């Protein structure tokens with residue numbers, strides 16, 4: 436748990452767990468101490484780092500490469516030193532590398548932005564990579580804003596654990612600066628930006644949107660152009676609204692999912708009020724449940740209504 440917190444950048448949480456372990460007189464292993472050291476390093480808590488190092492010496496772990504390795508981290512991320520230690524335990528001391536050691540290496544490489552090496556390392560790891568490896572990589576991608584590798588890492592995590600949504604959350608943080616939506620189908624993530632034309636199924640997506648637009652207009656939907664950008668005429672404003680990433684993602688999900696299944700769409704910014712109305716309208720004409728998750732809440736659309744109806748559409752805010 437401590438390592439998981441450290442991997443996900445929750446440094447303070449990691450250190451709190453260390454203190455709790457100490458209070459409850461639980462035994463520390465090299466891995467928990469190493470993760471705690473990394474946490475201290477990231478918080479630039481030299482004092483805590485020193486204490487942890489002292490503790491590890493007292494417990495006789497000082498000769499352990501990975502406490503050293505994490506200590507190196509405190510002194511400025513000497514990744515190569517870490518790699519050398521890793522090599523030395525396997526080759527010189529003949530200790531088989533455990534998954535925990537591999538996680539540390541991926542973490543070290545990732546945090547210093549050496550993604551190509553991190554990936555090469557993962558491919559050649561003596562033990563199969565687990566979720567921690569993926570999370571460390573994803574956390575590093577977030578730190579360095581590397582959405583390309585972040586996407587691959589998120590997809591791998593989803594493949595190994597399809598019900599765990601936290602990979603989306605991490606991935607969404609990577610894309611946070613550019614309003615985008617994504618849909619997961621068969622453990623593959625498709626991302627859409629505003630007015631995106633890059634998707635291989637773009638043509639079908641826009642055709643589907645035209646069809647949906649016509650149907651919901653017949654059912655009474657009127658665009659609220661106050662959500663569109665200014666400086667354009669009404670018609671252009673409405674046209675622009677139909678470029679919003681959540682609608683592209685919705686059309687794509689509709690095309691590619693079996694009749695009757697629940698549609699799941701993720702957005703990294705708050706859904707705009709007009710898209711919210713469109714989703715309500717679509718849920719009434721297609722009689723399918725749509726779940727839209729934005730950073731604020733889950734929206735469950737069904738039968739023309741949304742679960743967030745209590746606060747009304749005014750609660751959505753005008754993005």
Ligand SMILES: [Zn+2]
Nearest residue numbers: 679707709710
């Ligand atoms: Zn919108």
Ligand SMILES: [Zn+2]
Nearest residue numbers: 734741742743
């Ligand atoms: Zn809602």
